[in-house]
Every structure is written in structure tokens, then in C-alpha cells.
Amino acid sequence: GEEERKTENKYEALESKLKGRHFTYSEVLKITNNFEKVLGKGGFGTVYHGSLDDTEVAVKMLSPSSVQGYKQFQAEVKLLLRVHHRNLTTLVGFCNEDTYMGLIYEYMANGDLENLLSGSNRNVLRWDMRLQIVVEAAKGLEYLHSGSKPPIVHRDVKTANILLNDKFQAKLADFGLSRSFPVE
CATH class of the missing domain: 3.30.200.20 (Phosphorylase Kinase; domain 1)
Structure with a gap:
């Protein structure tokens, strides 16, 4: 909002x-x-x-x-x-x-998804929030693959590399292993 x-x-x-x-x-x-x-x-x-x-x-x-x-x-x-x-x-x-x-x-106030899905935090995220996070992470990935020229492959997608801001909006992070692939 x-x-x-x-x-x-x-x-x-x-x-x-x-x-x-x-x-x-x-x-x-x-x-x-x-x-x-x-x-x-x-x-x-x-x-x-x-x-x-x-x-x-x-x-x-x-x-x-x-x-x-x-x-x-x-x-x-x-x-x-x-x-x-x-x-x-x-x-x-x-x-x-x-x-x-x-x-x-x-700054991503709610840290990473891995932490929110484990240990004592397990029940913090409702199922609708989890689904929203998956969709947003997928949109970030889709942008890397299809929206950027040349396309980029992340190569390290995992829950620890999905960060959440204060509104639980998901953002892909940690691009250190990513590679650009020129399109012929």
C-alpha cells in the first residue's frame, strides 16, 4: 500500500x-x-x-x-x-x-527466508505470505533470465539468498556467483 x-x-x-x-x-x-x-x-x-x-x-x-x-x-x-x-x-x-x-x-528488515522458515520462527509466515514470497522471488529470477540483456543466471538461488524487507516483500540477493550469457 x-x-x-x-x-x-x-x-x-x-x-x-x-x-x-x-x-x-x-x-x-x-x-x-x-x-x-x-x-x-x-x-x-x-x-x-x-x-x-x-x-x-x-x-x-x-x-x-x-x-x-x-x-x-x-x-x-x-x-x-x-x-x-x-x-x-x-x-x-x-x-x-x-x-x-x-x-x-x-536494508532488508526481515532478514532471509531460510531463517524465517527454521527453528522458532517456523510459524511466522502464513501460507498466503509464503506463496507471495515465492511469486516475488520467481519474478526477480524471471527478470534476470528474460528482462536483462544479456540474460543473467543467478547460480545460487536458495532460501538464504531471498531477503525480505519490512513489508515481507521478497528480493533475490547475493549475485557473486551469477553469470551473464551473451545471446547469439
């Missing part, structure tokens, strides 16, 4: 203002308040909560030791700078300074 449009417009405004913006490491420190709040840890680094122009963001910082992570970082930046869809995570900007590499995304 109206509230969802406001949130979406807030990210669109931030995205169009900063699209592809390179942030310095000191700006990242400010955005994350010195990496105060950890949202999660993965194979290639840590995700922190941040704030940018009064908008919540998630900052994924790569471990300097991760060479594979660097390749995926580059792939993800390239890809996310050229795709735009309401069911794909929005890249607000990135940091690539010395050994500091980070991706700044819109």
Missing part, C-alpha cells in the same frame, strides 16, 4: 542519488558507526547495519583474505549496477579502497 510505496521511493531516491557511488572507507565507518551492529557473517565477510541519509542500509564487508571473495565482489558490483527490479536487492554503493571492499545495499 501507501507505506510500502514510501519505503520503496525512499530507496529509489537514495539509489538514483548515489547509484554506483564509490564510498571511502572512512565514509563506511561513519555509515556503520564503526561497524557497531553485526547483521550476519558469511563465507566471504560480515554484514553490518548502517544508516545513510536517514535511510537504513546493510553493509557487506569482505574479508581481506578472500581472493575468491574479491572476484565475486567485482561480479556483484558489475551486475547490480546494470539490473533494476523490485524483486532484486538494490545496490546503493560500494567501497573499494586498499584492502577494504564493501557493498552497500538497501
Whole structure:
């Protein structure tokens, strides 16, 4: 509804203002308040909560030791700078300074689908919400396959890579393994 449009417009405004913006490491420190709040840890680094122009963001910082992570970082930046869809995570900007590499995304308040379907969270999502999430994730995937030129194959679709915003809108994330396939 109206509230969802406001949130979406807030990210669109931030995205169009900063699209592809390179942030310095000191700006990242400010955005994350010195990496105060950890949202999660993965194979290639840590995700922190941040704030940018009064908008919540998630900052994924790569471990300097991760060479594979660097390749995926580059792939993800390239890809996310050229795709735009309401069911794909929005890249607000990135940091690539010395050994500091980070991706700044819109904040997804309800985390990932894997977490919401497991453990004590199992009953949080009603069946109609689950169906809506599946449809939205499929729309994001369909856009990658048919709407982007050249087509993109995600190669890592799983519940951990389906993120949900404050309104439980689903967005595909983690494009580090994605590949473009030129069409002959």
C-alpha cells in the first residue's frame, strides 16, 4: 500500500542519488558507526547495519583474505549496477579502497527466508505470505533470465539468498556467483 510505496521511493531516491557511488572507507565507518551492529557473517565477510541519509542500509564487508571473495565482489558490483527490479536487492554503493571492499545495499528488515522458515520462527509466515514470497522471488529470477540483456543466471538461488524487507516483500540477493550469457 501507501507505506510500502514510501519505503520503496525512499530507496529509489537514495539509489538514483548515489547509484554506483564509490564510498571511502572512512565514509563506511561513519555509515556503520564503526561497524557497531553485526547483521550476519558469511563465507566471504560480515554484514553490518548502517544508516545513510536517514535511510537504513546493510553493509557487506569482505574479508581481506578472500581472493575468491574479491572476484565475486567485482561480479556483484558489475551486475547490480546494470539490473533494476523490485524483486532484486538494490545496490546503493560500494567501497573499494586498499584492502577494504564493501557493498552497500538497501536494508532488508526481515532478514532471509531460510531463517524465517527454521527453528522458532517456523510459524511466522502464513501460507498466503509464503506463496507471495515465492511469486516475488520467481519474478526477480524471471527478470534476470528474460528482462536483462544479456540474460543473467543467478547460480545460487536458495532460501538464504531471498531477503525480505519490512513489508515481507521478497528480493533475490547475493549475485557473486551469477553469470551473464551473451545471446547469439
